[in-house]
Amino acid sequence: MTSTSAAPARPRRRKGEGQWALGYREPLNANEQSKKDDNPLNVRARIENIYAHRGFESIDGGDLRGRFRWWGLYTQRKAGIDGGKTATLEPEELDADRFMLRVRVDGGQLSLEQLRTIADISVDFARGTADVTDRQNIQYHWIDVRDVPTIWQRLESVGLSTQEACGDCPRVILGSPVAGVSAEEIIDGRPAIEAIESRYIGDQAFSNLPRKFKSAISGHPGHDVVPQINDVAFIGAIHPEHGAGFDVWVGGGLSTNPHLAKRLGAWVPIDEVPAVWEGIVSIFRDYGYRRLRSRARLKFLVQDWGIEKFREVLETEYLERTLIDLDAPPVPDTPVDHVGVHRQVDGRYYVGAATTVGRISGPMLQQLADVVEAHGSSRIALTPMQKIVVLDVEETQVESLVAALANLGLHARPSAWRQHTMACTGIEYCKLAIVNTKDRAAQLIDELEQRVPELDTPITVNVNGCPNSCARIQTADIGLKGQLVLDDEGRQVEGFQVHLGGALGMDAGFGRKLRAHKVTGDQLPDYVEKLSRTYLAHRDQGESFARWVARADEEMLR
Numbered sequence: 001m002t003s004t005s006a007a008p009a010r011p012r013r014r015k016g017e018g019q020w021a022l023g024y025r026e027p028l029n030a031n032e033q034s035k036k037d038d039n040p041l042n043v044r045a046r047i048e049n050i051y052a053h054r055g056f057e058s059i060d061g062g063d064l065r066g067r068f069r070w071w072g073l074y075t076q077r078k079a080g081i082d083g084g085k086t087a088t089l090e091p092e093e094l095d096a097d098r099f100m101l102r103v104r105v106d107g108g109q110l111s112l113e114q115l116r117t118i119a120d121i122s123v124d125f126a127r128g129t130a131d132v133t134d135r136q137n138i139q140y141h142w143i144d145v146r147d148v149p150t151i152w153q154r155l156e157s158v159g160l161s162t163q164e165a166c167g168d169c170p171r172v173i174l175g176s177p178v179a180g181v182s183a184e185e186i187i188d189g190r191p192a193i194e195a196i197e198s199r200y201i202g203d204q205a206f207s208n209l210p211r212k213f214k215s216a217i218s219g220h221p222g223h224d225v226v227p228q229i230n231d232v233a234f235i236g237a238i239h240p241e242h243g244a245g246f247d248v249w250v251g252g253g254l255s256t257n258p259h260l261a262k263r264l265g266a267w268v269p270i271d272e273v274p275a276v277w278e279g280i281v282s283i284f285r286d287y288g289y290r291r292l293r294s295r296a297r298l299k300f301l302v303q304d305w306g307i308e309k310f311r312e313v314l315e316t317e318y319l320e321r322t323l324i325d326l327d328a329p330p331v332p333d334t335p336v337d338h339v340g341v342h343r344q345v346d347g348r349y350y351v352g353a354a355t356t357v358g359r360i361s362g363p364m365l366q367q368l369a370d371v372v373e374a375h376g377s378s379r380i381a382l383t384p385m386q387k388i389v390v391l392d393v394e395e396t397q398v399e400s401l402v403a404a405l406a407n408l409g410l411h412a413r414p415s416a417w418r419q420h421t422m423a424c425t426g427i428e429y430c431k432l433a434i435v436n437t438k439d440r441a442a443q444l445i446d447e448l449e450q451r452v453p454e455l456d457t458p459i460t461v462n463v464n465g466c467p468n469s470c471a472r473i474q475t476a477d478i479g480l481k482g483q484l485v486l487d488d489e490g491r492q493v494e495g496f497q498v499h500l501g502g503a504l505g506m507d508a509g510f511g512r513k514l515r516a517h518k519v520t521g522d523q524l525p526d527y528v529e530k531l532s533r534t535y536l537a538h539r540d541q542g543e544s545f546a547r548w549v550a551r552a553d554e555e556m557l558r
Contacts, residue, residue: 015291016028016291017289017290017291017292017295018032018210018289018290018291019286019287019288019289019290020285020286020287020290021286021287022287024290024291027290028290028291029290029291029292029293031066031168031293032290034062034066034067035168035208036208037062038067039204039207039208040066040067040069040070040167040168040169040207040208041070041071041163041164041202041204041207042067043063043067043068043070043071044071046060046063047068047071047145047148047149048148048149051063051145051146052145052146052147052148052149053146055145055146056097056144056145057097059145061092064095065091065095067167068099069166069167070163070164070166070167070169070207071148071162071163071164071165072101072102072103072104072162072163072164072165072166073099073100073101073143073145073148073162073166074099074100074102074166074431075091075094075095075096075099075100075431076095076096076098076099076100076141076142076429076431077094077095077096077427077428077429077430077431077433078093078094078095078096079096081093081094082427083427083433083434083435083482083484083494084434084484084492086427086431086432086433086434086466091431094431095431098141098142098143098144099141099143099144099145099148100139100140100141100143100425100429100430101126101139101140101141101143101148101151101162102133102137102138102139102140102162102165102166103118103137103138103139103140103155103160103161103162103165104137104160104161104162104163104164104165104171104172105136105137105138105160105172105382106172106173106175106193106194106197106201107136107173107174107175107176107179107189107190107193107194107217108136108174108175108176108177108381108382108383108384109175109177109179109190109379109380109381109391110379110380110381110382111158111378111379112369112372112373112377112378112379112380113158114158114159114160115365115368115369115372115380116365116366116369117154117155117157117158117160118130118138118155118160118362118365119362119363119365119366119368119369120154120362120366121140121151121154121155121362122140122361122362122363122365123362123363123366125140125142125143125144125147125150125151126140126141126142126143126362127141127142128361128362128363129141129142129361129362130360130361130362130364130365131358131359131360131425132355132358132360132382132386132387132388133358133386134358134384134385134386134422134470134471134472135171135172135174135214135384136172136174136175136177136382136383136384137165137172137382138382139425141429161201163201163202164201164202164207166212167207167212168207168208168209168210168211168212168296169206169207169208169209169212169213170196170200170201170206170209170213170215170281171212171213171214171215173193173196173197173215173216173217174214174215174216174217174218174225174226174230174384175189175190175193175216175217175218175225176189176218176219176220176224176225177224177338177352177381177382177383177387177389178220178224178338178342178344178350178381178389178391179218179219179220181344181345181346181348181350181391181392182220182342182344182345182350183342183343183344183345184220184221184222185219185220185221185236185345186219186220186221186236186237186238186244187219187236187244187245187246187270188219189217189218189219189234189236189246189270189273191270192217192234192246192270192273192274192277193217195273195274196215196217196273196274196277199274199278200274200277200278200281206281206282206285208285209281209284209285209288210284210285210288210289210290210296210297211288211293211296211297212297213231213232213281213284213298214230214231214232214253215230215231215232215233215277216230216232216233216234216235216384217233217234217246217273218233218234218235218236219235219236219244219246220236220336221235221236221329221330221332222332222335222336223235223331223332223335223336223504223505224335224336224337224338224383224384225384226335226384226472226475226504227249227252227261228249228252228260228261228475228504228505228508229252229253229254229258229260229261229472229475229504230249230252230253230261231250231251231252231253231261231280231284231297231298231299232248232249232250232277232280232281232298233248233249233250233252233261234246234247234248234249234268234273234276234277235247235249235329237267237326237329238329239267239324239326242267242269242324245267245268245269245270246267246268246269246270246273247263247266247267247326247328247329248263248264248266248268248276249261249262249263249264250262250264250280250298250302250307250310251298251299251301251302251303251307251310252299253297253298253299254469254472254473254474254475255297255467255468255469256294256467256468256469257294257299257300258469258474258475258510259299259300259302259303260508260509261299262302262307263307263328264307264310264311264314264323265307265311265325265326266311266323266324266325266326267323267324267325267326268323268324275319276314276319276323278318279314279318279319280298280314282318283298283301283310283313283314283317283318284298284301287301287313288301289301311323331505331506331508332505332506333505333506333507333544334458334503334504334505334506335385335504335505337352337383337385337387337419338350338352338383338387338389339352339353339354339387339412339414339419340352340412340413341398341402341412344391344392347395348392348393348394348395349393349394349395349398350389350390350391350392350393351389351390351393351398351401351402351405351412352383352387352388352389352390352412353387353388353389353390353405353410353411353412353414354387354410354411354412354414354418354419355386355387355388355409355410356409356418356441356442356445357386357421357422357423357437357438357441357442357445357463358386358422358423358438359438359442360388360409364408364409367408368380368388368405368408368410371401371404371405371408372390374404375390375393375397375400375401375404376392376393376394376397377390377391377392377393378392379391379392385422386422388410390405415445415448415449415453415455416455416456416457416458416459417444417445417448417449417452417455417459417461418445418449419458420458420459420460420461420477421441421444421445421460421461421462421463422441422460422461422462422463422471422472422476423437423438423440423441423442423462423463423464423471424437424463424464424465424470424471425437425438425465425470426438426439426440426463426465426482427465427482430465430466432465432466432468433465433466433482434465434466434482434483434484434494435465435482435483435484435494435495435496435521436465436494436521437463437464437465437471437482440463440494440521440524441461441463443525444461444463444524444525444528447525447529448525448528448529448532451525451529452529452532452533452536454536455532455536457544457545458477458545459477459478459532459535459545460476460477460478461476461477461478461480461528462475462476462478462479462480463480463482463496464479464480464481464482465482466481466482467481469481473499473502473511474499474502474510474511475502475503475504475508475510475511476499476502476511477500477501477502477503477511477545477546477549478498478499478500478511478528478531479498479499479500479502479511480496480497480498480499480519480524481496481497481498481499482494482495482496483495483496483497483518485518485519485520487520487522493520493521493522494520494521495518495519495520495521495523496518496519496521496524497513497517497518498513498514498517498518498519498527499511499512499513500512500513500514500531500549500557501545501546501547501548501549501550502546503544503546507544507546507547509546511549512549512550514554514557514558515554517557517558531557534556534557535548535549538552538556
């Protein structure tokens with residue numbers, strides 16, 4: 001009898017991830033094919049020359065649900081479609097014949113002329129809609145494609161744009177709302193933002209990335225641009241030998257697979273920030289994963305490579321020089337939101353006011369421009385926390401301004417609930433959403449201000465309409481992820497999965513999910529009231545909500 005031995009198993013060939021630098025240039029999915037077929041920035045000419053004249057029905061499908069995004073345009077959700085149909089209908093069944101249009105405000109600061117232009121466009125073309133997003137954008141709804149060229153002309157006449165406000169490209173660059181005026185600021189990051197925006201936004205060398213790329217640059221030490229959840233962030237830091245510059249973070253992002261950014265361990269002077277930014281975004285373009293959309297973010301590459309290899313590739317292949325090392329600078333307890341009255345470095349003041357979860361309007365912005373001008377200021381800023389800051393206010397005008405803002409629904413001395421609650425767009429307009437967010441969150445604020453007025457420490461409440469975390473649910477004290485749940489009668493209703501104890505800053509981390517714990521929309525005020533009262537009753541001296549949640553018994557949190 002002849003014995004035979006089994007042949008050695010052949011190693012399984014690893015699938016390519018579509019990384020251009022490794023030779024995988026052929027598109028591996030429909031999104032990559034679309035970008036190869038035609039650079040999405042080219043769609044502007046078709047909008048101006050064809051679609052704006054022939055209307056919605058003339059728009060090519062590949063442009064409508066793909067390339068339009070590179071010019072800030074998303075199809076809007078058709079009215080009357082409930083959350084249960086979000087994942088079951090085809091895109092064309094969800095599409096209304098109107099658009100969301102996103103205006104990028106790099107750095108967040110706006111002149112009065114720009115503010116009035118944004119307000120007037122809202123009134124003239126967007127049925128009065130204009131939301132402040134947590135990316136310092138202004139977001140319109142109800143936009144007709146036939147009006148888009150006129151809107152672009154008006155925006156661009158005052159130095160604003162919708163170019164690359166969406167799409168697989170470098171999105172708006174977050175900046176400190178109080179850059180150049182804050183007494184705490186280490187360095188003014190605006191020159192770097194302006195250089196990046198002018199050199200690289202709209203450059204076709206960077207308009208075909210694996211997926212979106214989020215940047216932040218702030219010289220403020222208070223992490224006012226939430227650096228831990230951006231693809232790249234430059235944060236003001238002082239080097240013991242070289243002075244004021246920037247600490248670099250890479251690989252942050254949330255959505256369904258969240259990652260906190262990692263420090264590169266390098267110090268960068270302000271005049272080198274654009275080149276380092278270019279190198280990092282080039283790594284993403286060349287080495288980023290393009291096969292699966294779910295892994296097409298920089299955070300996955302940083303996770304797989306590790307920060308040491310990432311820095312090595314940046315220095316050797318892209319910068320061709322070694323960066324200066326930097327020990328970790330101090331991290332604030334929580335990110336600063338600039339709400340309230342604050343003295344500027346020049347002796348004047350800035351006044352930060354809370355919106356109601358970013359929901360404002362064109363008429364409100366028109367009135368805001370009048371109020372700002374009447375109080376001697378010529379500019380405002382939008383924040384990554386859906387707030388509005390009025391800059392350059394004389395001391396004699398402060399109290400009058402605070403009162404005038406309150407009359408507009410903008411609160412410089414808000415309740416803790418109003419200041420620290422955030423919401424995404426939700427089912428009202430978003431095709432991905434499952435539940436209503438803006439109205440739910442606004443109602444929740446009103447209820448909690450009445451029920452728990454004694455809250456004396458911030459509890460952040462972030463309300464999201466789907467799993468994608470546009471409202472940063474994983475990093476909130478109370479993060480609410482919209483989904484359909486069963487009520488006590490067994491009916492399917494709007495509700496939320498609960499994440500508790502997330503944080504940014506010193507104790508950065510993601511909230512814990514309670515097993516099988518979901519809350520209906522109608523139960524939400526009762527649940528948050530009970531939870532906050534339990535925290536107030538059982539916290540230790542000076543203990544934050546997140547730290548209390550980390551040690552609390554799960555039954556106390558239900």
